[in-house]
Amino acid sequence: MSTLTSTRRAHNQGAPASAAISMREVVKSYGRIRALDGLDLEVARGEVHGFLGPNGAGKSTTIRILLGILRHDSGTVRLLGEDPWSKAVPLHRRLAYVPGDVELWPGLTGGEAIDLFARLHGGVDTRRRDELIDAFDLDPRKKGRTYSKGNRQKVALISALASDVELLLLDEPTAGLDPLMEAVFQDCIREAKEAGRTVLLSSHILAQVEALADRVSIIRSGRIVETGTLSELRHLSRTTITVGLEHDVPALSEMSGVHDLVREGSRLHFSADTAQLPRIMRALGEHDVESLTATPPTLEQLLLRHYGKEE
Amino acid sequence: MNLLAAHTDDGDSPVHGGGATAPRSGRHHGAHERERGGRLGESSLAGLGHLLRFMLRRDRLWLPIWVLALSALTAYFANAIAVVMDSDSLQAMTVFAKNPVMALITGPGYGLDQVTIPRFIVGMYGVFLMIGSALMSILTVSRHTRAEEQTGRAEFVRAGVTGRHTQLIAALVLTVFMNVLLSAGMAAAFGFSQAEPESWSATVLFAVGIGAVGCVFAAVAAVTVQLSAFARAASSMAGAVLALGFVIRGIGDMSHVSGGSLDWLSWLSPFGWAQQTAPFTLDRWWPLLYAAGLFAALVVVAVVVQSRRDLGAGIVSERLGRSQAGPLLATPLGLALRLQGANLAWWSNSMLVMGVVFGSFTGAMDEGAAGMPPEILAIMGGRSGIVDGYLGYMALYFAIIVAAYAVIAAGGLRSEESSFHSEPVLATAVSRSGWLASWTAVTLVGAGWLMAMAGFGEGLGAAVSMNDWSLLWPTTLGHLAQTPSIWALLGFAYLLYGFAPRLMSLSWIVFGASAVLALFGGMMQLDDAVLDLSLFTHIGQYPAQDLSAEAVLWFVGIAVVLIGVGMVGFRRRDLVTA
Secondary structure (H helix, E strand, O other): OHHHHHHHHHHOOOOOOOOOEEEEEEEEEEOOEEEEEEEEEEEOOOOEEEEEOOOOOOHHHHHHHHOOOOOOOEEEEEEOOEOOOOOHHHHHOOEEEEOOOOOOOOOOEHHHHHHHHHHHHOOOOHHHHHHHHHHOOOOOOOEHHHOOHHHHHHHHHHHHHOOOOOEEEEEOOOOOOOHHHHHHHHHHHHHHHHOOOEEEEEOOOHHHHHHHOOEEEEEEOOEEEEEEEHHHHHHOOEEEEEEEOOOOOHHHHHOOOEEEEEEEOOEEEEEEEHHHHHHHHHHHHOOOOOEEEEEOOOHHHHHHHHHOOOO | OHHHHHHHHHHHHHHHOHHHHHHHHHHHHHHHHHHHOOOOOOHHHOOHHHHHHHHHHHOOOHHHHHHHHHHHHHHHHHHHHHHHOOHHHHHHHHHHHOOHHHHHHOOOOOOHHHOOHHHHHHHHHHHHHHHHHHHHHHHHHHHHOHHHHHHOHHHHHHHOOOOOOHHHHHHHHHHHHHHHHHHHHHHHHHHOOOOOOOOHHHHHHHHHHHHHHHHHHHHHHHHHHHHOOOHHHHHHHHHHHHHHHHHHHHHHHHHHHOOOOOHHHHHHOHHHHHHHOOOOOOOOOOHHHHHHHHHHHHHHHHHHHHHOOOOOOOOOOOOOOOOOOOOOOOOHHHHHHHHHHHHHHHHHHHHHHHHHHHHOOHHHHHHHHHOOOHHHHHHOOHHHHHHHHHHHHHHHHHHHHHHHHHHHHHHHHHHHHHOOOHHHHHOOOOOHHHHHHHHHHHHHHHHHHHHHHHHHHHHHHHHHHHOOHHHHHHHHHHHHOOHHHHHHHHHHHHHHHHHOHHHOOHHHHHHHHHHHHHHHOOOOOOOHHHHOOOHHHOOOOOOOOOOOHHHHHHHHHHHHHHHHHHHHHHHHOOOOOO
């Protein structure tokens, strides 16, 4: 993986084909607490990248470093081929950001805030803005202090989605939205992907990540513990299998890759390493299997495995 | 306190003892009926004891800080005056103290014609301690009531077994308790000081008067927090009542010492009631009955209004605004102007009005001078010397007020950052230096603008009252010329912002020390070297004194360097949120 990327980078330095986000061995400490502890993250151009992890794992810190709002202690960070700390302003013209905690100015209306952010970006596409205000069903005449959390989030989403940028950095962008608005959001992200934009989507809503993300990175305690496409991740994990079988299969209990084998009446339950599935199936094939169900790991299970205490 | 605990138990029992609910329900219903009438039914005060203990715990730092700081200030005034003043200098002070301008600022000055150290302390410093107790009370009430509602925490509390008015009444009980402690602390500080007051009852009267002002403003805040849905706006409204009370009694007291017919105005202000007790002179307690009456009336109003509104709602409702941004909101400078603009406009009006009011007393000063003994008049520079001296002194006075504005406005940048407002701005194509420079520019120009407004108002009032239009421009210039000292203070504030935003409140210490030295340093006969430590003693009180171009240039230079260095610091540090 690392060799592949470094050759790619050597080939097109600064060219559009380089990774949208490339972070290597990034460390960030607050006093004695290490928020990021050697983080590596690669996001290719044009992909929607799911960024998952428990609370406090370092997702927001990562995004703030990418924005040049926080300065990392060591390691290298490249955003669209540039250094996000020293080139913050030119880079910000090319990206839009939705924070996890959207706070608006109490005296400015939502419409004013949307226009302000768009103009500070360099321009406002009023048609696109009005379409989005309509789609998200926002009343732009209300003052910032009267909006609920969900409505504040809509303001930030609309101003980000209305701007013509290469990269969207979204930090739990839909935590306060209802399911209807969630659907609108997913449509917008698909449109953005079709338009060739890169999206870094930090989220807790697993269905959202499953629906949108091309690739996923899981962060835990300031490190990326898993990265890949969803099917790659599934491959690394276990499939739950239930077999209807009257007699025991001794070979199974000795086979590597079979775990937690138990009998319950006429059924055998176990979980299997997904990579070992072909061998297990062959072993089962010699017996009179009456029924068989295999459940691929859900994203929840994947995550719980990483979020939990086990390393 | 036992009584409160009994209320709590009553309120709790329907929930804890499930079976006991039915026989009690009739009574409970009755309480609900009573409550609807806006009075304090038992259930509307459920949980008072618990909540009070919780508030005390939350304020375990703030409460002692307020009480000890104000008591220490009393001790400082009492001891410093007693040590510094001998009987001759005390006598010399009486002319100054009976002066209408000093009456406007300090009070009616009872007993100053036969001055003693305690009378002088009561007359000159009492009002500042009252402002202290009033601010303490307003902030405490607002913090425990509307701020809780605004953040949604009150909803949690009310979802528990607490009554509709529990939070409000608990906050009031807490604040009255603070004022009682404060009065005790001040009485002790004053009674045991070098001032050696001859009567303990007068000492206690003085301290109780200060506590009474605090209690009245606690009740004022209890009403204003019902009106606005936002804690800051509610505190500002109560603060406006405070300012009004101060100005009304000032005009009344000024009239009192100059033998005018407006002295009844002093009786319309809580400050006036406390001062009319005249400790060590008349020693009368009955003016405090007015304070008690207003306190009770305002608490009733607050409870009635609270019964009629929803949790979290205000009485002043929110209007809809523009759906699209105006042309101003396109640059960081436009944003800074918009965010500081409303405040600046409010201050502009206040400075102009205050300037006109203070300026219009110039005529009275001039006439007062005509009645002075010629030798004293000669010391003060003749009649024109008194007028110029007054206008020059007011430039200093306004510079201190506007400096307070400037420190508050600079602190706004920090709260923008900590409340996640700066982050999305800096995530657009706005650089850090651009954002800091925009905010700073508005504050710097704003400070100059406010001084110009104050000076223009002052000059206008002086010109009309003296019928002499040649006073207008020199007065405006004299005020405007003080601006660089405010800029230097701002420079210090932004320096701290750039490197250590948490330490920004240190600029209040520089402000406070500079203000006290400039206002009272001369009176306390401090050394020039000490007076020079103040930011406000260098530029000169024009037109009475010459302006120092050197000082102006130095201050401008200091401001530029400090802001520049602060900007470098801001570009290098992490944003600090929440």
